[in-house]
Every structure is written in structure tokens, then in C-alpha cells.
Amino acid sequence: MSATVADQVTVVSVTYKSARLAERMAATLSPFKHVVLVENGSLDRCPERMRELLPHATIIERRHNGGFGKASNEGAAVATTPFVLLLNPDCHVDEKAVATLVEALHRCPSAGIVAPQSWTGAGEPQMSYRHAFFEHMPRSSYRVPDAICSAKWLHGCCLLIRADAFREIGGFDERFFLYYEDDDLCLRMRLAGFECLxxxxAHAVHAGGGSSGTSMRVAFIKAYHYARSRHLAIRKYQGYPAALRYRVKTLLGAFTAVPLYALLLQRNYVIRWLGWGSAAFVCFWREPRPAP
Structure with a gap:
């Protein structure tokens, strides 16, 4: 990486039970001059391993898991460079791709965020941009665009963000513990007058699911936070009546789906609907309200 690009970018990566990814992370991050790792309260050996493998990195150890957005905000607050690269622990991006992203932000001063096209380890393209979550568009297969384009959502696995713009909008809304925080960030960037590109x-390779397990407990937690965050996003961008309809629909669906899938011995669907239904029930009594 050229000295010019290296001086402009701070990589912020939030780790959670990511010790098994330490070697791969270190290989990805070693070319970068400014690296901040935020350990999100998982209490594994990831910080120790990263200190050994990446001694120049700044490591922030949180006692509790505050969610991706909160940890990312804390990591970005340490950065003093013009750009912050938010990079998932299970995502690989090389120096050339980052240089291409930096160039894009220099070329488009109205942009606050730019993302690369992400690919699976098998070489399949991942959906890396789309319309806003509340916009009903005709279904179609994902196509990699031919040129740089504007979007209302960018995949959060790898985002190069203009630090001043990030601070101007207040970073991530920390009410989103997991899921929809990237939707919200992009929409607020656009509302503030910044494009999302x-x-x-630029290519990134994203394995996916690298910082979580496959247990029933993990599946339930993911389903719970997905439904909770979706409710918050609907409440924030579509209003209270739409959020209420979503809660009622999800809760009634859970009452039907859980026993049905239990009879069919479809454990994964049982756990999913239990998580969704639990979130809908909790939101009736303790509704997560969006930031003013």
C-alpha cells in the first residue's frame, strides 16, 4: 500500500468470539498502518492472539457486548485519519481494493460511504447494494453493476467511510444491537446529504458468520435481534402504525408457525419463529424507540 493511502485510512474491526479467525485477520490487516480492534465482550483469546500477531494495532476490550454499532462507534472515535474502513473479522480486502475505494471518495466529494463488491469464498457475488428495506421493488436476481453507482443500502461487511461525515451524523444508532444498523447508517447519510456508493x-471476500456459532442459542439470539431491529427500523422510517402492524403480524405468525414446525420436526424454523415472536412480544411492553 502506498504511504499516501496508508496514512488516510484507519481500519476498525469489531471482534466477537473471533479467536479462530485471528491468523486470517492478521494477514488481512498487517499491511495497514492504522488498525483498531474492538473486542466486544466475548472473553475469548482473540485480543491476546492479535497482540501477538499484530503488535501495532490498538485494541479496545469491552467488558460487555454492546452490539456492533456501539463497538464500531468506539473504534471510529479513536481514528484520526480522514477515512475509516469498517471491516468484519471474516472479510478480506487487499491494499489495492482499499486504494480504489479511497480514490472513489476523493473523486466523489459528495459521498460519505463507499463499499466494494463482496464475493463469497466460492467466488459467487454477494448482494452488496440494494434499494431501501421499505421500498417494494420487483424481485430479480442480483447483478454486479458495471460501474460505480449510488445506493440506499450497502453491505456492512466492508465500508469505507468519510470520518467527518460519520461524526456529523453521530455514527451508528446504538439502538440497533444487531441487524439493520447498516440500513440505518446509509439512510441517515443520505438524509444528511451524503451519497452512498x-x-x-474494488473486491472483498466475505465468508460470513465468522463471529458466531451454530448452536440453537445463537440461532435464537440472531432471530430475536433481527425481528427487534426490523421493528425499530420500520418504526423509524415508516412510522408507528407500520411498526404496530409488523409486531402483530409477527406475533400471530409465531403462534401458528411454532407448533406447526414442531410437529414437522423442523427445529430451525421453530427456533427462528420463537426468536421473532419473542421480539414482537417484548416490543409490545418495551418498544425500542428510534433516536430523535
Whole structure:
């Protein structure tokens, strides 16, 4: 990486039970001059391993898991460079791709975020941009764009963000513990007058699910926070009546789906609907309200 690009970018990566990814993370992050790792309260050996493998990194150890947005805000607050690269522990991006993203933000001063096109380890393209979550568009297969384009959502696994713009909008809304925090960030960027861009000339490889397990407990927690965050996003961008309809629909669906899938011995669907239904029930009594 050129000295010029290296001086402009701080990589912020939030880790949670990511010790098994330490070697791969270190290989990805070693070319970068400024690295901040935020350990989100998982109490594994990831911080110790990263200190050994990446001694120049700044490591913030949180006692409790405050969610991706909160941890990312804390990591970005340490950065003193013009750009912050938010990078998932299970995502790989090389120096050339980052240089391409930096160039895109220099070329488009109205942009606050730019993302690369992400690919699976098997070489399949991942959906890296789309319309807003509340916009009903005709279903179609995902196509990698031919050139840089504007979007209302960018995949959060790898985002190069203009630090001043990030601070101007207040960073992530920390009410989103997991899921929809990238939707909200992009929408607030656009409301503040900043474009969100996808640069297909830059590539990232995203394995997915690298910081979580496959137990029933993990599946339930993910389903719970997905439904809770979706409710919050609907409440924030579509209003209270739409959020209420979503709660009622989800809760009634859970009452029907859980016993049905239990009879069919479909454990994964049982856990999913239990998580969704639990979130809907809790939101009736303790509704997560969006930031003013």
C-alpha cells in the first residue's frame, strides 16, 4: 500500500468470539498502518492472539457486548485519519481494493460511504447494494453493476467511510444491537446529504458468520435481534402504525408457525419463529424507540 493511502485510512474491526479467525485477520490487516480492534465482550483469546500477531494495532476490550454499532462507534472515535474502513473479522480486502475505494471518495466529494463488491469464498457475488428495506421493488436476481453507482443500502461487511461525515451524523444508532444498523447508517447519510456508493472495481471476500456459532442459542439470539431491529427500523422510517402492524403480524405468525414446525420436526424454523415472536412480544411492553 502506498504511504499516501496508508496514512488516510484507519481500519476498525469489531471482534466477537473471533479467536479462530485471528491468523486470517492478521494477514488481512498487517499491511495497514492504522488498525483498531474492538473486542466486544466475548472473553475469548482473540485480543491476546492479535497482540501477538499484530503488535501495532490498538485494541479496545469491552467488558460487555454492546452490539456492533456501539463497538464500531468506539473504534471510529479513536481514528484520526480522514477515512475509516469498517471491516468484519471474516472479510478480506487487499491494499489495492482499499486504494480504489479511497480514490472513489476523493473523486466523489459528495459521498460519505463507499463499499466494494463482496464475493463469497466460492467466488459467487454477494448482494452488496440494494434499494431501501421499505421500498417494494420487483424481485430479480442480483447483478454486479458495471460501474460505480449510488445506493440506499450497502453491505456492512466492508465500508469505507468519510470520518467527518460519520461524526456529523453521530455514527451508528446504538439502538440497533444487531441487524439493520447498516440500513440505518446509509439512510441517515443520505438524509444528511451524503451519497452512498458501490465501487464494483474494488473486491472483498466475505465468508460470513465468522463471529458466531451454530448452536440453537445463537440461532435464537440472531432471530430475536433481527425481528427487534426490523421493528425499530420500520418504526423509524415508516412510522408507528407500520411498526404496530409488523409486531402483530409477527406475533400471530409465531403462534401458528411454532407448533406447526414442531410437529414437522423442523427445529430451525421453530427456533427462528420463537426468536421473532419473542421480539414482537417484548416490543409490545418495551418498544425500542428510534433516536430523535
Amino acid at each position: 458501490l465501487e464494483p472495481a
